[in-house]
Amino acid sequence: MPDHQQHILLVGAGLAGSLLSIYLARRGYAVDVYERRPDMRLAHMSAGRSINLALSKRGIHALDEVGLLDAIMDIAIPMRGRMIHGENSSLTFQPYGKDDSEVIYSVSRGDLNRKLMDLAESHTHVRIHFQQRCDGMDFAKRAVHFTDEETGASYMRSEDTVIATDGAGSPVRQSMEATPRFNFSQEFLEHGYKELSIPPGRDGGFQLEKHALHIWPRHSFMLIALPNPDGSFTCTLFLQQEGDPGFSSLDTPAGVRAFFEREFPDALALMPTLEDDFFSNPTGALGTIRCFPWHVGDAAALLGDACHAVVPFYGQGMNCAFEDCTVLNECLDEFGTDWHRVFAAYQERRKINADAIADLALENFIEMRDRVADPHFLLMKKVGLVLEEKFPEYFIPKYSMVTFHRTPYAVARRRGQIQQEILEELTRGIEKIEDVHFALAEQRISTRLRPYTEEAGSLR
């Protein structure tokens, strides 16, 4: 704990900012958090934005560290695998992990954020200031500019240490973009997304398997559905913006209905408000943001989507941001109040991994919308889980390294590529798991992969 209480200013009380304020408060810092939106615990959330999230190992670890895990588990729904809805309305279940301990959890973004804010404010020295819009930062003066959205008044706050958790459109990062030699990229997919809904059944029950993430893979596009505690499912349609089919050509209620009748008849039967939802909810964009550096000396640092927004196809956006908090907290353990070293070490450990999960998430879009429907892909998935059982020190499937372990994302991506080659070799020309020549596998694995435990620490 610092000698005299140091103040820290956070920009943004979303998931990452709220969690970080708790980590910092537990270390003895006084934290002021400035948030653009009104307090979501008082105001009603707007439609089309209540996206649910897939909580997995890294997020669980962070929530456990701050003591919030049990409360979140009470409102989370385990999803044991993918339920694939084929073009003929067939159903195929693909487990995510090796057993029922390896599951991911559907949680509501709003519920999770509210509980994080409550816990943050239970600390005497954390204050969240709502409806305060950040307009950028002057790094030399360590001054953050704000506008009070209720009164319209502009003002500035100076603080020795500022951490921006202000999301993909981060005003603090935009101020960094104007500094010399700041590297930045924003790349958008040709696909957008639209949130839709399946209500609870008449008896209040779930109309699809509750403990699964549902996917309707259709090659160039897909529909997914995640369960909510009230028996409903939140659905998301991922589709190209232009072309046919595409959001731009789905411009009438009849056209939307005909598209769903053709592509997703089993889902359509459960979606009484499809046309209304489709035209009242916005079409969202899907982009990847990368930048470097992530900090300006000891004055300011970026965390979460502000420095590494990713597409949602690995379910890791929140989990990665939470892991940022865990790692920043470790750096505070190591370097105390030397914020320059803290920020530099945090950047060193996280940048390479944020780049890796951005790439993994882009790659997984192809897998989700196309390859999950391929029997050979399913066979490779099964073989991967068998290899994990037989050679646990060498082989953990890529999805498992990312989702059920805290293997650094960069290590998971590199080992995942090698493992993919091995899986392709072992299953070439083979249709059943019984035909796989597992005796060959050991030699291939041990010559091309270092033992997992030996490598795990090599990249933070």
Next chain:
Amino acid sequence: MPDHQQHILLVGAGLAGSLLSIYLARRGYAVDVYERRPDMRLAHMSAGRSINLALSKRGIHALDEVGLLDAIMDIAIPMRGRMIHGENSSLTFQPYGKDDSEVIYSVSRGDLNRKLMDLAESHTHVRIHFQQRCDGMDFAKRAVHFTDEETGASYMRSEDTVIATDGAGSPVRQSMEATPRFNFSQEFLEHGYKELSIPPGRDGGFQLEKHALHIWPRHSFMLIALPNPDGSFTCTLFLQQEGDPGFSSLDTPAGVRAFFEREFPDALALMPTLEDDFFSNPTGALGTIRCFPWHVGDAAALLGDACHAVVPFYGQGMNCAFEDCTVLNECLDEFGTDWHRVFAAYQERRKINADAIADLALENFIEMRDRVADPHFLLMKKVGLVLEEKFPEYFIPKYSMVTFHRTPYAVARRRGQIQQEILEELTRGIEKIEDVHFALAEQRISTRLRPYTEEAGSLR
């Protein structure tokens, strides 16, 4: 020519904007050009910015099309090759092309820009408005915002067609960055640059070989020098910003002198104002800018550095921007006043090639600062020129395709990679050109490359 005279607004009267205004005036358009800086024909240019340029085929072609080539050739100095200054002050000359017709030309940016402006304003319907700073564009209203830098007054100009030639920091592109799904990246090298100078000799003559581009390659950094008509040379030091050696550690006059004594003693002997130049000229950054799309419907388009700033190591920044003008003019030939089709075709033809020259320029930095000093690299260069002589329909060295031909950059890069493999195979373990097994070459070349003429048109 359009039926009634259409007006076009250009933002920026730099090299690309001035040239484009001439192309458009020759088609019968009325053109208003808004330029942030004062008229360089009246004001004295600031020190450290009088960079000279290497004019080559694509730039020459454009200047010829608008009738300015002879006037520019009067003030241009042919450079026949690279003069390599070794670490022991040895000199090695590497010709650029197959004969004295294949040379590049050192020209002064200021002189070239002034002549382009003079020619532009000789057209009745071209007007250049100086000291008018662009503050961005509202695309829906087709309105460009300006501030008059003399009076401080802000105002707006609406025009059906706007083309932004406003450079790497383009305010019009920045307005595009805020539109949905605009892809953008800026990536900086760890190297910066500093302009320095070698004055004429006492007799007014050149103190180094006049008809060469001089390079002092030192692996991780380099010095270059280009001749000016007055007998001086403009030098540029490319060096890492941080580290030792690096701009940040060269912080005293004595330190700078010691660095030059150690690394560039022959140049130092010719640089009486080294320390003054070093500390009065700014350290520039070296970045690559990419973006997509390049136009907003028929309302606005970007051209030149505004959409594709590149690092200077292929000497193609200006040549590429001039080729943009040539291609846009071709699209006007094909699609007349249908500006949406004109802009879409221009983007389709140029984006892939702008990406290719950006990559080529980054790759050439390694070649210039490091590989040009390697005897094996010199051998491959010589073999490449022999292959061009023997198999002109298949093999034109990459540097020649980029510099002495108008081969699309993307084609030049792809063929260049294949040719490089062939050169490496033919010269493996060989030290003299006499030992090269040229009989082998024909078969390798003809199986791996399509005839040059057949491919040249396949990518614009």
